[in-house]
Amino acid sequence: MASLRDLRRRIRSVANTQKITKAMELVSASKLRRAQERMESARPYAEELAGIMSELMRRTPEYRHPYLAVRPVQHRCLILVTSDRGLVGALNANSLRLALQEMSGETPTAVVTIGRRGRDVMRRLRKPLIADISNYGDRPTLADILPAVRVARQQFDEGLVDQIDLVYARFVSVSRHDPVLQRVLPLEPPAAAPAVRSLFEYEPEARDVLDALLPRYAEAQVYRAVLENIASEQAARIVAMHSASENATDLIESLTLTANKVRQTTITTELMEVVSGAGALAG
Amino acid sequence: MAKLHVELVTAEGRVLSQEADFVVAPGSAGELGVLPHHIPLLTTLRPGEVMVRNEGVEEYLFVSGGFLEVLPDRVVILADAAERADEIDLARAEAARRAAEEALSARASDAEAAAKLERALYRLRVAEVRRRRRSHEQHL
Numbered sequence: 001m002a003s004l005r006d007l008r009r010r011i012r013s014v015a016n017t018q019k020i021t022k023a024m025e026l027v028s029a030s031k032l033r034r035a036q037e038r039m040e041s042a043r044p045y046a047e048e049l050a051g052i053m054s055e056l057m058r059r060t061p062e063y064r065h066p067y068l069a070v071r072p073v074q075h076r077c078l079i080l081v082t083s084d085r086g087l088v089g090a091l092n093a094n095s096l097r098l099a100l101q102e103m104s105g106e107t108p109t110a111v112v113t114i115g116r117r118g119r120d121v122m123r124r125l126r127k128p129l130i131a132d133i134s135n136y137g138d139r140p141t142l143a144d145i146l147p148a149v150r151v152a153r154q155q156f157d158e159g160l161v162d163q164i165d166l167v168y169a170r171f172v173s174v175s176r177h178d179p180v181l182q183r184v185l186p187l188e189p190p191a192a193a194p195a196v197r198s199l200f201e202y203e204p205e206a207r208d209v210l211d212a213l214l215p216r217y218a219e220a221q222v223y224r225a226v227l228e229n230i231a232s233e234q235a236a237r238i239v240a241m242h243s244a245s246e247n248a249t250d251l252i253e254s255l256t257l258t259a260n261k262v263r264q265t266t267i268t269t270e271l272m273e274v275v276s277g278a279g280a281l282a283g
Numbered sequence: 284m285a286k287l288h289v290e291l292v293t294a295e296g297r298v299l300s301q302e303a304d305f306v307v308a309p310g311s312a313g314e315l316g317v318l319p320h321h322i323p324l325l326t327t328l329r330p331g332e333v334m335v336r337n338e339g340v341e342e343y344l345f346v347s348g349g350f351l352e353v354l355p356d357r358v359v360i361l362a363d364a365a366e367r368a369d370e371i372d373l374a375r376a377e378a379a380r381r382a383a384e385e386a387l388s389a390r391a392s393d394a395e396a397a398a399k400l401e402r403a404l405y406r407l408r409v410a411e412v413r414r415r416r417r418s419h420e421q422h423l
Contacts, residue, residue, distance in 0.1 A: 041296030048292060048361055052325065052352065113383075123386045131379040132386055142294035143375075150376035203312050203326035212327045213350070216363070223294055 004266065007259040011252055018248035024087070025241035031138060032174070032234035038139060039171070039227045046220045050190035053217055055200070056210045057189055063207050066157075067214045070186050076109040077130070077152045077161040078102060079184065081168035081225055082118035083233040084135055091169055091177060091236040092117040098179040099167045103127065110161060112152050114145065114226055130155070138230060142223050149219050156185050164218075168225040169232035175239055177232035182225070184218050285319035289335050291344060291360045298362070299335070299344065306358050307334040308351050317353055324353040333360060 002010075057068075080099045082092045096118060103109045111127050113119040116134040123129060131151035136144050155161045164185040169177045202209055289306055291299035306317040309331025330347045352359040 038295070042294060044290075044297055045292045045294045045361060048352070048359060052350065052361075112379075119383075119386055126387075129383040129387055131376070132383040133379055134382065147375040147379040151380055154376070201322055201324045203310060203324065209325055209327055209350070216361075220294055 002258070002262070004259060004262050007255055007262060011255045011259065014248050014251050014255065018245055018252070021241045021244040021248065025238055025245065028234045028237040028241065032231060032238060035138070035227065035231040035234050036171075039224070039231055042220075042224055042227055046224055049213065049217050049220055053210070053213055054190050056206055056213065059200075059202075059206045060210065063210065065207075065210060065214055067185055067187050067218065068189065071162050073107055073162045075161045076107050077112060077155055077164045078109050079112045079114065079148065079152055079164065079166045079222060080118040080122070081166070081229045082113070082115035083229070084116040084137075085233075086117065087240055088233055088236040089240040091232060095167055095169050095179040096121055098181060100125075102165065102167070102181060110155065112148050114148050114222075115229070136226070140226060140230075142219065145223050145226050146219060149222050153185070153215065153218065166222060166225055168229040169236075171228050171231040171235065174235045177236055182221070184221055187214060187218060285356070287317065287319050287358050288356060289358045289360070291333070291346075291362055293362045299342075301335070301337060303335045303337045303358075305334075305336040307332075308360065309333070309346070310351060315351070317358055320355050321353050323355065324351070326351050328360070328362075 078099060080095065082095055086092075092115075099111075099118070103111070109128075110130045111122050112131045113122055113129060114133045114136065119129065119132045119134055131148050133145060133148045152161075152164050156164055163183065166182045166184050167179060168182075170180045171177055286302045286304065287306060289299065289301055289303045290297060304318075308315050308317070309329050311327040311329045314331075315326065328346055328349045328351055331345075333344045333346055335342045335344070346360065346362040349360060349362040352361070
């Protein structure tokens with residue numbers, strides 16, 4: 001049986017929690033805006049790369065760079081992007097579910113994690129974790145992410161893995177962020193660009209330029225995925241904190257109701273005591 | 284007089300976007316000067332300085348590698364992250380690998396204990412909520 005004082009203390013505590021969840025919602029909203037801007041500003045680089053790449057591939061159709069050759073997949077590598085922090089609803093759980101489902105097949109799969117949440121789960125499940133980048137913050141540079149890609153790429157270069165995939169949460173809208181699986185290597189050639197570049201001179205040779213370009217294209221893809229995942233993270237946190245604040249409102253309401261009832265019961269009881277006491281004296 | 288439009292783009296964003304009369308870049312086959320109406324060219328860059336001159340004002344930028352794309356009226360420089368320099372990158376890749384190994388060898392001590400604690404706390408909280416809910420209902 002809850003006493004009035006207990007109920008009031010609990011109401012205060014919920015109200016305080018609500019202040020925090022509301023603040024977090026606002027903070028995430030402003031972080032989301034900045035995350036989206038960073039996603040935007042990373043686009044020109046990726047688009048230029050893709051344009052040059054498709055042109056180069058048209059120029060040298062006979063040249064098969066190892067990054068373009070699909071080989072039978074005996075070993076895989078999975079790059080898993082998650083957030084470093086929690087309170088993001090099902091965001092990381094969804095990405096993890098997709099990743100683990102991909103890993104449950106026959107093909108042995110090594111994991112590279114970007115983000116603490118993914119790393120902790122992979123560690124707990126004793127998965128073959130070969131590299132990890134955690135605590136990348138709200139605005140990682142390409143250089144922050146590069147080491148993870150580098151490790152995965154080395155495995156591919158040495159023939160230890162035949163395919164590198166990427167799992168992250170795609171940002172669709174504030175209320176929607178879907179986990180997606182994307183192949184990094186071998187590269188999916190970008191859609192053909194308009195032929196404005198066909199009169200190019202190349203220095204050194206077209207294929208040398210392509211050699212230098214392909215790794216960067218793969219890296220840019222992973223980087224973009226990380227930026228997108230950050231946007232999804234902030235969006236998911238907005239949603240989670242918003243519903244937490246609403247739940248707090250409901251809880252406060254119901255607790256207040258109970259508190260008022262307890263108070264009235266107490267008053268009624270006291271009144272009855274006074275009345276019956278007076279009645280006994282008068283009688 | 285004809286002008287060039289110069290853009291310097293990195294993976295993080297556009298660093299520079301302006302008009303210019305003359306651009307010098309460190310091409311992998313040698314220093315390269317670009318004036319308007321240059322023949323279309325695509326080259327890799329080695330680490331070095333990019334100079335952009337506009338109306339007598341010269342600006343210098345460092346690039347650690349990347350690509351230079353020249354179109355008759357446009358120059359696009361796709362610059363690498365400064366840290367792409369191979370040794371640094373390699374050292375950092377090594378660090379990432381070590382982080383993974385450490386994470387794996389930390390075993391039951393940290394991660395699992397933390398997870399267990401988290402689960403225990405969560406269960407406690409659920410139990411408490413249930414208890415409170417019931418105690419309200421008694422009053423209602």
